[in-house]
Amino acid sequence: MDERQTDKEDDTASRQRPTLKTLAFMTGLGVTTVSRALKDAPEIGAETRRRVQLVARQIGYRPNRAGVRLRTGKTNVISLVLNTEQEIMSFVSDIIYGVSEVIADTPYHLIVTPYSRAQDPLEPIRYLAETGSADGVIISRTQPNDPRARYMLERGIPFATHGRTEMGLVHPYHDFDNYAFATEAVRRLAGMGRKRLALLTPPVGLTYHGHTVNGFADALSEVGASEVPFNTVSIDHSIEQIRMRTAQLMRRDVRPDGFVSSAAAATLAIVAGIEDAGLKLGRDVDVVSKQSSELLHLFRRELLVVNENFRLAGSELARAVLGWIGGKEPGSLQSLSKPSEVLSYRG
Amino acid sequence: MDERQTDKEDDTASRQRPTLKTLAFMTGLGVTTVSRALKDAPEIGAETRRRVQLVARQIGYRPNRAGVRLRTGKTNVISLVLNTEQEIMSFVSDIIYGVSEVIADTPYHLIVTPYSRAQDPLEPIRYLAETGSADGVIISRTQPNDPRARYMLERGIPFATHGRTEMGLVHPYHDFDNYAFATEAVRRLAGMGRKRLALLTPPVGLTYHGHTVNGFADALSEVGASEVPFNTVSIDHSIEQIRMRTAQLMRRDVRPDGFVSSAAAATLAIVAGIEDAGLKLGRDVDVVSKQSSELLHLFRRELLVVNENFRLAGSELARAVLGWIGGKEPGSLQSLSKPSEVLSYRG
């Protein structure tokens, strides 16, 4: 039966994926020792440690995730929670790529947890919490009073939000400074002599809606321009809706001579609406737009753009969750990304 | 110590996540029985079965993924393998959403496995295989002779490819009929009197490059038009590259009067190049382009477009892998999506 034992070990070593047992057999040590040696535990002799690690590297040992997870509860998973029904979703791939970059040389996997508009946004978070399927969570479409953030804070689940909250609770986030974007945009338009400005806002209810609106308002009074209300639509509305509302607006007596738009796709619709009304971009009206991929200048040279880097956002968010998981202070894991200059491509 | 046992069970039942043991305790049955009852095993009495399932539902029992995975090797994970350095990546989110839709009411999770252009594309696949971290894999950027498909076929890993291979090996795939797209595009341009056509191809080396080129060539001879070679760039090149090459091309004596473009972002560059050369879209030249989000008509009304639905692709791919995992014949899990009409928005 010693024979059988050896056979079994041999078998294990030969074709199957190596486990701690394989390593133990090869080194002649116990599994416990091997386990500790691999994680540089101090009570293992220096030479043994090196020997085990060498063999492990040689045979390409990789810890079995299920084993670790079952024993320790650590999943080595970061979950990115996404709404699958957003009109504007081009930025999603950028975020994913940004996150990927950061977790590439960690043991973490990225899982995408979707939810539809119809569902309670809390539902996927509850699922993650109850099944313990992630060590950390990234959420977007953050609200000033965000039940998801509150929920995870209560249960001690590390997370990072794309966008800030306003609950007086501290947690990691990454945000783009939309207040600054709006003020810069207004200043630029004012600098070009534009006086009556309209704002196409982010979705009402999200925190950055407020930031954008405030920046817009503050800058308006700063430069002495006036607002033409345009709050029947937001960037969450369909292209057709925005286009139609813009055209309606531009046919009014008191029409804006400047637009600030919070999303690139929406800007296409605004421009289309402007032209539907028989007006000309750059002559009758100017538009400053945020964009994530640098394509808007190809659309109309007259467009003024500010770049928002979502890949960066993804990286920062990943770094933030990993930092929290790794024990850093949540308060130290907050970052705000300043907008670029307002860029012009004309002439 | 019976006391302690009971206490422990009580404790387990009260706050912690319920396990089979919890259910066993609550129903007064053994764990084995509970396990089998939950999967409708025939050797469990009908009433017991119902009773167990009722209790399980009541207390919200969910099998522990790590436990299942450790014991059975089943991960309940689908991995989407993505190149993170693609110029054109807008479609990624659509694919993800498509996949999500399908796996939403299955126990599967979607993990995104990235790789960079620099790496061997086989590397992430090897990782998945060696660590056994997924039950099924979805790959894109498929090549006629695809080492990744071959590799997975050899190891019996279920997968689906976005795009076909040409290795004489059968496996699930979903593809857009780019041959049909190219022929329809050429026919349309010919119908408008265009005679000298240029093709902006998909990346050389990918299977659908061949399909597109063939469709283009076949239709050219069918309608008696000629090709203006434009093979110094592909849709994988940067916007600036494509724009520059297009402008160069349009300044030649023999310049195309029609373009077929395989990607929306590239089309923006083509149009920019055309206009750089002082020519006018719709008058001097017409362009037929594929697009995934319906925005191109806002860019230039004169553009002719064909829609490719990447969300559908994602769904089909997910269905295909799940089908294979579920034991269906790989050959029965292949689908080809026909292009829409060539759509026009002028007038």
Place this chain on the structure above:
DNA sequence: TTGGCAATCTGTAACGTTTCAGTATATCTA
């Protein structure tokens, strides 16, 4: 010499699940 202590190493149990090889009971068959 003896007891103590530090330095290394080890076996066992447990995480939650499924599979294997049963056991107990009731129900037939001869």
Place this chain on the structure above:
DNA sequence: TAGATATACTGAAACGTTACAGATTGCCAA
């Protein structure tokens, strides 16, 4: 009535890992 058989259930073991509680050895102080 004895034995076979079907029905309904069960305990133990295993997947790979880590934590806990030792075990062994050598060395030093008393």
